[in-house]
Amino acid sequence: MVNTDLHQKIAIFGSAFNPPSLGHLSVVQRLAHYDKVLLVPSYSHAWGKKMADFTKRCQWVKGFIEDAGCSNLDIYLDEKSLGEEGAVTTWALLNHIQKQYPNSDLTFVLGPDNFLSFAKFYRSQDILKRWSVLACPESVPVRSTEIRKRLEQDIDISDLTTPTVAANMTKIDFGAME
Numbered sequence: 001m002v003n004t005d006l007h008q009k010i011a012i013f014g015s016a017f018n019p020p021s022l023g024h025l026s027v028v029q030r031l032a033h034y035d036k037v038l039l040v041p042s043y044s045h046a047w048g049k050k051m052a053d054f055t056k057r058c059q060w061v062k063g064f065i066e067d068a069g070c071s072n073l074d075i076y077l078d079e080k081s082l083g084e085e086g087a088v089t090t091w092a093l094l095n096h097i098q099k100q101y102p103n104s105d106l107t108f109v110l111g112p113d114n115f116l117s118f119a120k121f122y123r124s125q126d127i128l129k130r131w132s133v134l135a136c137p138e139s140v141p142v143r144s145t146e147i148r149k150r151l152e153q154d155i156d157i158s159d160l161t162t163p164t165v166a167a168n169m170t171k172i173d174f175g176a177m178e
Contacts (some may be wrong), residue, residue: 006101006103006104007103007104007105008034008035008036008101008104008105009033009034009035009036009104009105009107010034010035010036010037010038010097010101010104010105010106010107011031011034011036011037011038011106011107011108011109011134012037012038012040012076012093012094012097012106012107012108012109013027013028013031013037013038013039013040013109013110014039014040014041014042014079014090014093014108014110015039015040015041015042015111016041016042016049016051016057016144017039017041017042017057017060017061017064017144018049018051018052018057018144018148019052019057019060019144019147019148019161019165019169019173020060020061020064020144020161020162020165021142021143021144021146021147021160021161022140022142022159022160022161022162023111023138023140023141023142023143023144024064024138025064025067025068025140025162026138026139026140027109027111027136027137027138027139028068028070028073029068029070030136030139031070031072031109031136032070032072034072034107035072035104036072036074037070037072037073037074037109038074038075038076038097039061039064039065039073039074039075039076040075040076040079040093041054041057041058041061041075041077041079042079042088043079043080043082043088044087044088052173052174053173054080056173058075058077059168060165060168060169061075062075063162063164063165063167063168064161064162064164064165066164067162067163067164067165068162076097078093078096078097079093082096089121089122089123090108090121090122090127091121091122091123091126091127094106094108094127094130094131098131105132106131106132107131107132107133107134108127108131108132108133108134109133109134109136110133110134110135110136111135111136111137111138112135112137112138115135115137118133142160142161146160147160147161147169148171148174151169151170151171151173151174152171152174154171157169
């Protein structure tokens with residue numbers, strides 16, 4: 001249950017988490033000054049990016065959170081209910097979260113790929129007027145693409161992601177993507 005009276009600083013970090021990587025971890029570790037960091041796995045990608053099954057990616061994010069050791073992290077799954085008609089825009093997601101936390105300050109966190117294409121986001125200027133936006137590049141240069149490539153080649157991925165994620169992933173998880 002969400003406490004609508006509580007004033008918090010909340011960071012919203014949306015990603016495909018396809019899968020979560022040490023790059024993602026390097027971002028969330030730098031968000032320790034927020035009361036809450038909501039990790040939002042994309043239900044349906046706005047630009048048609050192919051992803052592993054949503055349920056599987058959510059399992060990975062839950063394991064990632066356990067491994068991260070950051071007490072302010074939580075998975076946020078409402079994008080699924082918002083996205084059953086198609087892709088969910090950042091504008092719709094932030095409005096939805098703001099209604100749940102009306103007295104809180106929201107900051108939308110994005111990585112370097114999304115920062116460079118932020119102008120393409122639906123209502124990007126309105127997002128900038130209403131909420132804070134934080135570009136937070138990875139300080140550990142590990143991309144999910146690299147993990148998927150290694151899995152395809154049956155190469156160990158334990159140095160690219162957290163232990164729980166590495167232990168719960170196989171190349172079969174990405175078979176439906178192609």
